Amino acid sequence: MTSSVLQPVSPPLAIVILAAGKGTRMKSDLHKVLHPIAGRPMLEHLLQSAARLDPQFQVVVAGHGRDQLETALAGRAVIALQQPQLGTGHAVLQARQALKAFTGDILILYGDVPFVSEATMRSMLERLHQADAPPVVVLGFEPDDPLQYGRIVAEGDRIERMVEHKDATEEERLVGLCNSGLMAVRSQDLFALLDRVGNDNAQGEYYLTDIVNIANGDGRACAVVITDNADEVAGINARGELAQAEARWQARRRQQAMADGATLVAPETVWFSWDTKIGRDVTIEPNVVFGPGVTIADGVTLHAFSHLEGATLEAGVSIGPYARLRPGAVLKAKSRVGNFVEMKNAVLGEGAKANHLTYLGDADVGPGANIGAGTITCNYDGYFKHRTVIGPRAFIGSNSALIAPVRIGADAIVGAGSAVSRDVADGELRLVRAEQLVKPGWADSFHDAMKKKKADRSKP
Incomplete structure (x- = not known):
């Protein structure tokens, strides 16, 4: 190992x-x-x-x-x-x-x-x-x-x-x-x-x-x-023996990780790959799985039920619970992804965060940027992949869709619920929403009409 x-x-x-x-x-x-x-x-x-x-x-x-x-x-x-x-x-x-x-x-x-x-x-x-x-x-x-x-x-x-x-x-x-x-x-x-x-x-x-x-x-x-x-x-001739060999290998690797200065909260639930690299003072919570090609720097926290493959995490990063990092994911120092966040071929800049329910694919996120809950980078048009670039300290409101290729400038704000398909300049506010239609009393009339209709249908 x-x-x-x-x-x-x-x-x-x-x-x-x-x-x-x-x-x-x-x-x-x-x-x-x-x-x-x-x-x-x-x-x-x-x-x-x-x-x-x-x-x-x-x-x-x-x-x-x-x-x-x-x-x-x-x-x-x-x-x-x-x-x-x-x-x-x-x-x-x-x-x-x-x-x-x-x-x-x-x-x-x-x-x-x-x-x-x-x-x-x-x-x-x-x-x-x-x-x-x-x-x-x-x-x-x-x-x-x-x-x-x-x-x-x-x-x-x-x-x-x-x-x-x-x-x-x-x-x-x-x-x-x-x-x-x-x-x-x-x-x-x-x-x-x-x-x-x-x-x-x-x-x-x-x-x-x-x-x-x-x-x-x-x-x-x-x-x-x-x-x-x-x-x-020990020879391996059947699936049961393969599983036993895997268990022995994992047990040795867990012991090595802890001897090298990592904390495994529930060691028997953590699964390493043959090439996983882990620094010191790393905390790994239960049910974390490493696929091939993962490098973890010092002081990283991996919360429960996270899955990593082909990812690089710099010092002080925190991920999860329930984070998924796919090949090409790079998290710069002190950045964070939270629950149900997926990254693929994307860089999250130093101190940037995507705390909830987000997909970052083929993206570059600048230092200090904030990615709101439910944000996705729409990177695939059915034929080709395209890249999204988000500038330093940009704020992306919840439930936004960034339709690549697109560039969001430094310190820009994208309003919640926006579908952005054109570049946003530095310091600009971008709202992409349909105008709200307001009809006072319409809902009350609708409910009254439907209740009457339901009552009429229930009569013999």
Whole structure:
């Protein structure tokens, strides 16, 4: 959730991410690894962590939904096709062509295991280069319930053997050390070992884990690195697991926000985006939701039930309750929007305010201006968007419609209920209302006539 200074690993590094599964349990037309957590595809979370290791190559092994991955990655990684899907070992083999000229370390990750930390990845690579030089380093973990995970039988950190759950004996299933599937392997070892993997097992598949047993059989002891955080290797295969991953991410982010000096009145009700930036002495009331692209400066108050996306709030701003800030909304220092105010692609100047029931779209509001309740900027003519410019200290009366493109001058006043379609000069008063028609006694006569009519209809 926080960035770090880029520290390249040595020797050179390649990343192979397995993402060829159909994701049938997700029951979605969207590729499993593109489902978002905190507003960002889970694959992007993983790529962000891996990028801090400065890899020379990134290869994503795809099968079902390859076109979606190609669009999402937009050339940032090589796509290797696995067709048909014959197991994890077979999947990694599909990266051979992309890495044929590469010499260095290869880190094997999974697209549906998005929260492996940079520190954990580094620990695997560091273990690969210790004095005993294991050919393969496996990331292990010890969950409360080992479920269907493959097991790692080890003496210290040296692996004696690995076994998939379906092929394990009852004794092996009692082992608490489980295989995450993540590995670090030298390039000169990986594909040579994979070429020797067979499929004589319960699934009839080529298991990646067999490279450990093959290397051990050659007398080359492999090693395990154990993470003490089982959450970082939790796979996401169904909607329920996606929701659990979101909940864990949000819980960590809330704690970080409070540690950084923000007050969350009801933390469990606040939802952050992956890139939300928050200053100190910020107060966030219940049920505030952040979409992507929000930056909050120091001393801001976000009242309950507000929704922000693509917005920038400078120091001392106050919004809500029930405010909606859409992309391009910029609130300058000490400005305010109140209940049921929506802003989109608009700037609210320093100290300006729009306290009630207002829409500001494609607008520039000057410092100290006051926008009355029910005011809207009419920015769309059915074909094009147009801009409204409101000068410093201007006063816009309630229930006004500013029909863009239009400019309201500094210190100008627009009378309540006006529909303004022409520019208003500095210091000018503009009233745009139909002349009031007054008919004394008309309402009394109307009521008398209608009451008589109603009475006549009720007679038998």
